[in-house]
Amino acid sequence: MKQDIAFIQREELKAKPEPVSLGFGNYYTDYMFVMDYHIDSGWHDPRIVPYEPITLDPAAMVFHYGQAIFEGLKAYKTADGTIQLFRPEKNMNRLNESCARLCIPQIDEQLLLNAIKQLVSIEKDWIPEGEGMSLYIRPFILATEPHLGVRPSHQYKLLVILSPSGAYYGSQLSPVKIHVEEHYVRAVIGGVGHVKTSGNYAASLKAQEEAEEKGYAQILWLDAKENKYVEEVGSMNIFFKINGEVVTPKLNGSILPGVTRDSVIQLLKHWEVPVREARISIEDIFAAHERGELEEVFGSGTAAVISPVGELNWNGKSIVINEQQIGQLSQRIYDAITGIQLGKVEDPFDWTVKVDRVESVL
Amino acid sequence: MKQDIAFIQREELKAKPEPVSLGFGNYYTDYMFVMDYHIDSGWHDPRIVPYEPITLDPAAMVFHYGQAIFEGLKAYKTADGTIQLFRPEKNMNRLNESCARLCIPQIDEQLLLNAIKQLVSIEKDWIPEGEGMSLYIRPFILATEPHLGVRPSHQYKLLVILSPSGAYYGSQLSPVKIHVEEHYVRAVIGGVGHVKTSGNYAASLKAQEEAEEKGYAQILWLDAKENKYVEEVGSMNIFFKINGEVVTPKLNGSILPGVTRDSVIQLLKHWEVPVREARISIEDIFAAHERGELEEVFGSGTAAVISPVGELNWNGKSIVINEQQIGQLSQRIYDAITGIQLGKVEDPFDWTVKVDRVESVL
Numbered sequence: 001m002k003q004d005i006a007f008i009q010r011e012e013l014k015a016k017p018e019p020v021s022l023g024f025g026n027y028y029t030d031y032m033f034v035m036d037y038h039i040d041s042g043w044h045d046p047r048i049v050p051y052e053p054i055t056l057d058p059a060a061m062v063f064h065y066g067q068a069i070f071e072g073l074k075a076y077k078t079a080d081g082t083i084q085l086f087r088p089e090k091n092m093n094r095l096n097e098s099c100a101r102l103c104i105p106q107i108d109e110q111l112l113l114n115a116i117k118q119l120v121s122i123e124k125d126w127i128p129e130g131e132g133m134s135l136y137i138r139p140f141i142l143a144t145e146p147h148l149g150v151r152p153s154h155q156y157k158l159l160v161i162l163s164p165s166g167a168y169y170g171s172q173l174s175p176v177k178i179h180v181e182e183h184y185v186r187a188v189i190g191g192v193g194h195v196k197t198s199g200n201y202a203a204s205l206k207a208q209e210e211a212e213e214k215g216y217a218q219i220l221w222l223d224a225k226e227n228k229y230v231e232e233v234g235s236m237n238i239f240f241k242i243n244g245e246v247v248t249p250k251l252n253g254s255i256l257p258g259v260t261r262d263s264v265i266q267l268l269k270h271w272e273v274p275v276r277e278a279r280i281s282i283e284d285i286f287a288a289h290e291r292g293e294l295e296e297v298f299g300s301g302t303a304a305v306i307s308p309v310g311e312l313n314w315n316g317k318s319i320v321i322n323e324q325q326i327g328q329l330s331q332r333i334y335d336a337i338t339g340i341q342l343g344k345v346e347d348p349f350d351w352t353v354k355v356d357r358v359e360s361v362l
Numbered sequence: 363m364k365q366d367i368a369f370i371q372r373e374e375l376k377a378k379p380e381p382v383s384l385g386f387g388n389y390y391t392d393y394m395f396v397m398d399y400h401i402d403s404g405w406h407d408p409r410i411v412p413y414e415p416i417t418l419d420p421a422a423m424v425f426h427y428g429q430a431i432f433e434g435l436k437a438y439k440t441a442d443g444t445i446q447l448f449r450p451e452k453n454m455n456r457l458n459e460s461c462a463r464l465c466i467p468q469i470d471e472q473l474l475l476n477a478i479k480q481l482v483s484i485e486k487d488w489i490p491e492g493e494g495m496s497l498y499i500r501p502f503i504l505a506t507e508p509h510l511g512v513r514p515s516h517q518y519k520l521l522v523i524l525s526p527s528g529a530y531y532g533s534q535l536s537p538v539k540i541h542v543e544e545h546y547v548r549a550v551i552g553g554v555g556h557v558k559t560s561g562n563y564a565a566s567l568k569a570q571e572e573a574e575e576k577g578y579a580q581i582l583w584l585d586a587k588e589n590k591y592v593e594e595v596g597s598m599n600i601f602f603k604i605n606g607e608v609v610t611p612k613l614n615g616s617i618l619p620g621v622t623r624d625s626v627i628q629l630l631k632h633w634e635v636p637v638r639e640a641r642i643s644i645e646d647i648f649a650a651h652e653r654g655e656l657e658e659v660f661g662s663g664t665a666a667v668i669s670p671v672g673e674l675n676w677n678g679k680s681i682v683i684n685e686q687q688i689g690q691l692s693q694r695i696y697d698a699i700t701g702i703q704l705g706k707v708e709d710p711f712d713w714t715v716k717v718d719r720v721e722s723v724l
Contacts, residue, residue, distance in 0.1 A: 024511050025421070025509055025510025025511045028419075028420075032420060051420070053417045053418055053419055054417070054418060054420055055415045055416070056415055056416060056418070057390075057415055058390070058413070058415070058416055058521050059387070059390060059500075059525075062425065062430075062560075063424065063430055063432075063502055063560065064430070064432055064500070064502060065560055065563035065564055065567075066428055066430060066559070066561040066562070066563055066564035066565075068425055068426070068428060068564070070425075070426055102564055103567040103568055103571055138421075138426070138510060140425060140426060147387055148386065148388075148498065148500060148525055149386050150563050150596075150597055151567070151570070152567050152571065159420050161420050163510055184552050184553075185550060185551075185552035185553055188547060188550040188586040189547075189586075190545060190546050190586060190589075191547055191549075191550070191553075191565055191586070192561075192564070192565045197428070197561065197564060197565075198424075198425065198426055198427055198560075198561065198564075199428040199554075199560065199564055199565060200428070200561070201426070201428055201512050202427055202428035202429050202430070202464055202554070202559060202560075202561055203554045203561060205427075205464065205465040205512075205513070206463055206464070206465055208512075208513070209465055224550045224551075224552060224586060225586070234512075235512055
């Protein structure tokens, strides 16, 4: 179904914050994209409107039964002023995977991608320029029907908001201390850990809070069935470089299939660096360190791109990785992905998608 | 901290629906209770205001990271016009358990219970009278701070809304067909299944949808680690009567500690009917049926009170329980609990809490 996207202009634009003061996810642009769903009429009324509060009935099902999913991607401004997205079709696709698991009606991926391009084009002056800077794009869907019985909602709202952002973990790629969690779990096979639904993040907060109290920056999550196999780090995928080979947990139904994860794997294959997806026990990681073979550890995700791990604490024992320095390969991957995102290096994978200026809509 | 509850009166009251058309969770009363939290000022501004939509920033954390918890309890009108609640302090207590697990600041249980009593008293004319009828009370808390980084919110809103309701599963206590789920799971030890957070319900929808397509009314959930031990049925706790003894899954960290579950156990002990909390494998349940010893199966919960199970389908095999009839003990428990709730029989446990008329507030 071809639907035109309406545009309602606002009278006054906001003042834009200084790039140095951005942080992550603190500021929002002048406009947002909105589309509604009703069981009788499907997805309808796609529109770009002034960024403004949304009004929901207190019985709206999202507040009670958590039907809420989201995506995260970024728009970048290259040196020559080109605006580009990074593999956005992967996010559109994963949004529909999340919809399917959460019983939310499928969206038209092409329509949404077009809407995002139009919105980003309108907000092009909000894209901060420079290392680690981007316009973070957050599409999300929530159940809006007022009803207190447990069942899928008959009404939804899809929104896309934009947030000009600096680096997620500050300006330095500095390796962090990670606590391997043995009590709390993030997700389990048969559950919803492989999709981006709000409840996964709520469930992760307590372990994160307790780890911070012990002086760690993030949690490394183990599998819920045996408390043995590595799954994710914080809200990122994780990679280990052991004796020249890179390994990452195999997607098993409780691990999020990260876009950056996939990009890292493709990049390593392209470089002919050995890379393998496997079931990895935390015991094996500590044993590799014991043998002097654990060379690098890093997380991957849209927000931080690459986040090096400098120390792992498990079962009362701490190991330091690569003398708390960012590894050579970690740095090379970070430079390659951010280089492609910012148009500084060639994109052999066709990962970037240019956003044409949509002057007409203005 | 003692806080006065403000009251903002509305100009016009809504028309009340006919009791026969109520259903469950479809209508809301004229007023709601609201209280706000800010990290700098704590919980503040408790107030009873007209029931109206709430307005949130699109970046409000509840939409993205799912910090949302709730409770469910009921107010009843007895034959002599007394209004009473059923064990409300259990719900206040569990709300704080949910807060703790989800990194939401603790609430003042006494203040909230007082607020609920005042609200119910103001809305006394909304309480439907008769068998299976009640005023359903839904306290809930949601994260309201606009922020896109994953961490606990610094701002929350607590609301209590009221919904005049008929029986959750219609008017008859008719035994339903249940599918024992082997692929999807509801919760796992180390997760959040033992508290009432919105994500648990979102995660349960897909299995429920698929079970309905196969002709079953509800899901019986097995444990996530071994797919072997019985946990809950739908969003209720579950009981089995085997050879004269009643057994229910022992609370293990992934099962919700239901108020009705606890009431059933206390009632059975009071009656000197053997009752036991244990780890129960689905295999043992089917074996008990094979031996002719599986006498009754029922779910327990606030919404439905007691919901008899007439058929269990597991691993391609179906067993019929008590010839698809409600069991004698199930009926006796239902009659006792609803009798106490409606003030028709003596309450030897002091479970009911009277709501005094709060004329002053009007």
